[in-house]
Amino acid sequence: MNTNPPADAPPLQLRNVTKFYGDFKAVDDVSFTLAAGSICGFLGPNGAGKTTTLRMILEIIQPTRGLITVLGRPSALEVRQRIGYLPEEKGLYKKMKTWSVIAYFAALKGLTRKAARQRAFELLERYGLKDFAAKPTEALSKGMSQKVQMLASIAHDPELVILDEPFVGLDPVNQQVMEDIIRDMAARQRTILFSTHVMQHAERLCERILLIAKGKMIFDGTIAEAKRTLPRRVRIETDDDIGPLRQLSGVISVAPVETARGAAGPNDSAHWELQIGENADPQAILQLCFAKGIRLRGFNQSDPTLHEVFMRLVGPEAREAAFR
Amino acid sequence: MKYAFLVAWREYAENAKTRGFWIGLFMFPVIIFLSVSVSVLLEKKGTPVRHYVLVDQSGIFAAVIESRLEQLTPRPMPGAPASKAPQRPFQPASLPAMIDTNADLASLSRDLKPYLRREKRLQANGRDVDLYAAILIPRDIEKQIVRPRAKPGGKTASTNGIEYWSANLADTRLRDEIEQAVNGEIRRREYLARGMDSAAIREVEQTRAPFASLNPSKEAGQEAVSGADILRQWAPSGFVYLLWVAIFGISQMLLNNIIEEKSNRIIEVLLSSVTPGELMTGKLLGIAAIGLTMVGVWMAALFGVLTWKSGGGPDFAGPLLLALKTSKLIPMFVIYFLLGYVMYAAFILALGSVCNTIKEAQNYMAVVTMVMIVPMLTMPFIPKDPNGTLARVLSWIPIYTPFTMMNRVNADPPLVDLIGTMLLLLASAAAALWMAGKIFRIGILRTGQPPKIVEMLRWLKG
Numbered sequence: 001m002n003t004n005p006p007a008d009a010p011p012l013q014l015r016n017v018t019k020f021y022g023d024f025k026a027v028d029d030v031s032f033t034l035a036a037g038s039i040c041g042f043l044g045p046n047g048a049g050k051t052t053t054l055r056m057i058l059e060i061i062q063p064t065r066g067l068i069t070v071l072g073r074p075s076a077l078e079v080r081q082r083i084g085y086l087p088e089e090k091g092l093y094k095k096m097k098t099w100s101v102i103a104y105f106a107a108l109k110g111l112t113r114k115a116a117r118q119r120a121f122e123l124l125e126r127y128g129l130k131d132f133a134a135k136p137t138e139a140l141s142k143g144m145s146q147k148v149q150m151l152a153s154i155a156h157d158p159e160l161v162i163l164d165e166p167f168v169g170l171d172p173v174n175q176q177v178m179e180d181i182i183r184d185m186a187a188r189q190r191t192i193l194f195s196t197h198v199m200q201h202a203e204r205l206c207e208r209i210l211l212i213a214k215g216k217m218i219f220d221g222t223i224a225e226a227k228r229t230l231p232r233r234v235r236i237e238t239d240d241d242i243g244p245l246r247q248l249s250g251v252i253s254v255a256p257v258e259t260a261r262g263a264a265g266p267n268d269s270a271h272w273e274l275q276i277g278e279n280a281d282p283q284a285i286l287q288l289c290f291a292k293g294i295r296l297r298g299f300n301q302s303d304p305t306l307h308e309v310f311m312r313l314v315g316p317e318a319r320e321a322a323f324r
Numbered sequence: 325m326k327y328a329f330l331v332a333w334r335e336y337a338e339n340a341k342t343r344g345f346w347i348g349l350f351m352f353p354v355i356i357f358l359s360v361s362v363s364v365l366l367e368k369k370g371t372p373v374r375h376y377v378l379v380d381q382s383g384i385f386a387a388v389i390e391s392r393l394e395q396l397t398p399r400p401m402p403g404a405p406a407s408k409a410p411q412r413p414f415q416p417a418s419l420p421a422m423i424d425t426n427a428d429l430a431s432l433s434r435d436l437k438p439y440l441r442r443e444k445r446l447q448a449n450g451r452d453v454d455l456y457a458a459i460l461i462p463r464d465i466e467k468q469i470v471r472p473r474a475k476p477g478g479k480t481a482s483t484n485g486i487e488y489w490s491a492n493l494a495d496t497r498l499r500d501e502i503e504q505a506v507n508g509e510i511r512r513r514e515y516l517a518r519g520m521d522s523a524a525i526r527e528v529e530q531t532r533a534p535f536a537s538l539n540p541s542k543e544a545g546q547e548a549v550s551g552a553d554i555l556r557q558w559a560p561s562g563f564v565y566l567l568w569v570a571i572f573g574i575s576q577m578l579l580n581n582i583i584e585e586k587s588n589r590i591i592e593v594l595l596s597s598v599t600p601g602e603l604m605t606g607k608l609l610g611i612a613a614i615g616l617t618m619v620g621v622w623m624a625a626l627f628g629v630l631t632w633k634s635g636g637g638p639d640f641a642g643p644l645l646l647a648l649k650t651s652k653l654i655p656m657f658v659i660y661f662l663l664g665y666v667m668y669a670a671f672i673l674a675l676g677s678v679c680n681t682i683k684e685a686q687n688y689m690a691v692v693t694m695v696m697i698v699p700m701l702t703m704p705f706i707p708k709d710p711n712g713t714l715a716r717v718l719s720w721i722p723i724y725t726p727f728t729m730m731n732r733v734n735a736d737p738p739l740v741d742l743i744g745t746m747l748l749l750l751a752s753a754a755a756a757l758w759m760a761g762k763i764f765r766i767g768i769l770r771t772g773q774p775p776k777i778v779e780m781l782r783w784l785k786g
Contacts, residue, residue, distance in 0.1 A: 089589035091590050094584075095342075108330055
């Protein structure tokens with residue numbers, strides 16, 4: 001059977017995908033398309049529908065409505081040899097040898113047993129686990145096990161890699177290794193979709209993010225576009241009255257900043273955050289400070305973080321839902 | 325199917341590495357070997373020699389008892405190689421000089437108790453021995469003889485009659501021999517007292533009609549029932565036991581395996597590579613191969629040991645080997661093993677898929693075990709009436725068909741039972757697999773509380 005997609009087919013496309021569990025709508029009319037060779041972060045609070053969406057992409061579960069095209073095919077199982085998947089809940093066969101687990105999953109993805117074995121040893125050597133190759137996986141630490149799982153999911157060199165929370169439970173060193181693996185794959189024109197709660201990873205790795213909350217897609221765009229959904233801000237540190245700054249055109253709001261010393265009252269704070277409009281010039285704030293004799297101890301202009309974007313887009317309702 | 329075979333191969337390879345598999349594999353051959361060899365050993369070595377003391381204050385029975393116990397000495401088989409001289413199983417020991425044999429039985433027994441409790445030892449043939457039993461015959465035993473229609477005798481010094489003292493209550497051979505010797509002598513004396521010729525009476529007692537067991541299913545001229553025929557009738561019960569152990573054992577293996585994959589969350593990665601159908605088929609095949617390997621080794625061991633021991637081994641080895649070779653036991657065992665396995669594996673697959681931990685599964689397994697225990701309970705009764713109502717009814721219940729029909733295999737069940745139950749079993753196994761597939765598909769990804777029966781029925785409809 002020819003599994004080659006049409007030349008211009010995107011690696012992954014979802015159109016109006018909806019999933020009901022009984023009366024509960026877990027995923028609500030989700031649509032997006034991934035470009036070949038891209039790294040895309042799939043963000044959302046707990047229970048937002050990320051894992052359900054990923055499972056539908058892999059055809060582990062069926063959508064109630066909508067269309068999913070994977071590597072140009074309507075069924076992920078048709079092209080399973082070209083997809084890699086690391087699930088959120090991670091585990092290995094405890095009694096199997098490390099190399100053997102990787103080789104088994106690679107063989108299930110279409111590699112011959114000989115090639116799978118060779119690839120397993122190659123990957124273990126490349127990622128510093130050679131000495132554990134012949135050990136049962138129960139002898140591995142949690143971080144090592146997770147690395148082995150990652151290697152098992154990419155041992156067949158898939159074109160589309162789907163990673164569900166790949167960084168959970170890893171120490172900073174292993175998180176860096178995981179990031180390197182993802183970058184390596186992207187450098188070889190592999191398409192990667194990964195879900196995460198850790199915004200720093202998404203910020204460092206992704207060109208594009210998809211944000212989902214309560215089953216609905218609430219943002220699809222680049223990191224820069226995401227950041228533009230929040231006003232830019234200027235932070236200043238002063239003991240003087242900042243009243244004049246409130247009148248400046250382009251300044252949307254002025255608010256005290258909570259510091260490590262705790263929340264401050266409206267007039268006794270040394271730290272202030274000014275939200276400014278898209279076309280406002282931060283230099284104008286600096287000039288007004290000099291003109292009005294406001295003595296500055298600090299002045300800092302920065303874009304909002306992805307975390308702030310996430311918190312704002314997700315909204316208090318979804319945040320509460322995530323904790324329920 | 326390629327992926328199902330890959331799953332099957334892993335199941336086979338990984339389960340074949342487990343300790344449980346190897347114990348299961350070798351336990352049966354070891355049991356077979358021991359049961360054959362130990363019986364030979366016991367025949368060779370004989371039972372241990374046991375020592376007794378006999379105090380016959382009446383002076384009537386000592387000689388007949390001695391003569392009867394002497395006759396228990398095993399005689400060497402004709403043509404058997406000369407070995408150690410056979411020993412009497414029960415040998416007399418010398419009473420210590422301080423014990424007064426003329427004392428009343430109460431005193432005698434009190435004096436002998438330390439020896440009977442093995443607190444002290446006696447002398448026999450110049451060495452210290454344990455006292456196994458003491459037989460005390462009172463002086464007035466003749467007054468205590470019980471005769472039909474006679475009034476009980478007057479007051480006597482002893483009211484127990486002959487006293488047999490022994491700490492071993494399980495082995496009654498010595499007691500039985502002595503009782504028979506004493507009663508034989510009493511009756512001989514009765515005949516004499518009544519003026520009857522005891523020798524003539526003994527001759528009359530030994531007259532008999534020849535009696536032959538014949539089997540109508542055998543060819544004309546060869547209808548006589550031999551030891552092999554009796555073994556052939558009972559051998560299926562052994563195979564029922566093997567079938568039960570094999571099916572139950574590998575079903576447990578299958579359950580553990582599914583639970584491991586589910587609790588370790590490996591299942592999701594597997595399901596991104598194979599369909600639930602392929603995964604289920606792979607598991608079914610892999611574990612079936614494990615079962616077949618086990619059963620194959622068991623059969624080879626059985627044939628091996630029986631062939632090895634059939635010349636000069638225990639009496640049953642040759643006839644049993646013949647019974648195995650000349651009956652349909654082995655092929656039917658393999659057929660019923662496979663069909664029975666598929667039937668039970670379907671239940672286990674469904675059960676394993678909806679449980680998250682072994683503990684959860686064990687609650688349900690208790691029910692499965694209770695259902696599976698029925699063939700074991702009925703196993704001894706089927707060969708006695710292999711075509712009776714119980715056997716026929718159980719044969720037509722698919723979950724019991726393999727065990728019951730296996731037990732009936734050598735009793736020539738009616739063709740309608742043989743073919744009909746087989747077809748029903750095949751259809752039921754297929755239906756069970758279909759249902760298991762439906763439940764497995766949904767249950768395997770489910771976490772949290774196991775579903776209720778109603779919910780599972782909904783899955784079957786969906």
